[in-house]
Amino acid sequence: MSDPKIIVALDYSDAQLALELVARLEPTLCRLKVGIELFTTAKSRLIEQLMQRGFEVFLDLKFHDIPNTTAQACKAAAELGVWMVNVHALGGRKMMEAAREAMSLYTQSPKLIAVTLLTSMAQEDLTDLGIEATPADMVLRLARLARDSGLDGVVCSAREAALLRQHCGRKFCLVTPGIRSADAVADDQSRIMTPRAALNQGADYLVIGRPITRAVDPLQALQSFVKQIAEVE
Template sequence: MIADTDMRDRLIVGLDLPDVAAAEAAVRELDGVATFYKIGYRLAFAGGLDFARDLVADGKKVFLDMKLLDIDNTVAEGVESIVKMGVTMLTLHAYPKAMRAAVAAAKGSDLCLLAVTVLTSMDEQDLVDAGYEYDPHTLVLMRAEQARLCGMGGIVCSASEAAAVRRIVGPDMAVVTPGIRPAGAAMGDQKRVMTPGDAIRAGSSHLVVARPIVAAPDRRAAAQAIIAEMQAAA
């Protein structure tokens, strides 16, 4: 998953926008700069699933960030439907039974299944509050190993854990890192963040960047600056 040398294919722009019209405007503005887009809950539930199909039809790559988790049969059926959409990546929570069901359902397709380890908005106290006995780093590495054994296509983790995850999953699995913030950018609700260049050097295959691009006064310039930093770090 890291064979792409064109950093435009390794930057995933998060379309964390309120509706399809706003997302369409962002994609138009980024035409020729960005090729890969993330659609999460906010946009998905505002017509974004049909928009995802439109992006695929237009030759764009789509990262569908649904973080699936349910009983095995329901996960499998959901994945079977998503395979038909033609998207490039899909997230699910890194629970072994759910991962095994998803891998079986996606077998023979080009869909890259990504295991979400620990959300980048969570720190150690957040995990304690949620009932976990592990710190974020330990839990991320445990789930990365489970994802590898289940046959997943990649991992979603903080860039601060990318180097350790890369050592576990090897060179071929995707390591997708949200929580990317260019130097001087506001952290927002993220707690475990890293700059684009540092994330590439740490072993990230793909960077997910939303607000620093879509909320920028000049989206094209913001995306181009991030791509240039990624290229310089490769």
């Protein structure tokens, strides 16, 4: 069974626009990420439509609540048949363990990963929260907590991948956004990395949005990224 390394981010507010883009992609080459905005407007019906077209789905809703509520939300995601779902590591050990236990009830449970710190958070944001650690220290601490709570991996910056790979082991799944081709415009992300560099740093899966979704030929753009990945492997 193939294991596509690219996760295309469907950053749309309208299900029809998302489906029009998806119709131009190939499920053997990528998976799809559905986030809060799109899921809120399109609901679970969109997930069903994407899977009917042969795509595996990363449901990126970042659950963060009391343990029981988070566990029930994860069960609902598992019932949808998604490939991956995430929670906020800042919800703590009990919450993540409850989510992991909920997933264990399913023979084919989704991969369960955690968000450590949002990429928008800087040192001053942590200070506002009364956290004295640096962002890098917090990311590592939360990633270890996620691992020790039984989760499969974390979302992280490609620039943090090598550090987390060193401390969390080879089997710990690292999902990295902010991926661009070497000659691409950075858009609004200042900390970007090429597929080759991200994989060499230890990333397992690469989340790519606009370089594919806004391309004149999305399939050709996807195929170009797949080729860059093949050169690493």
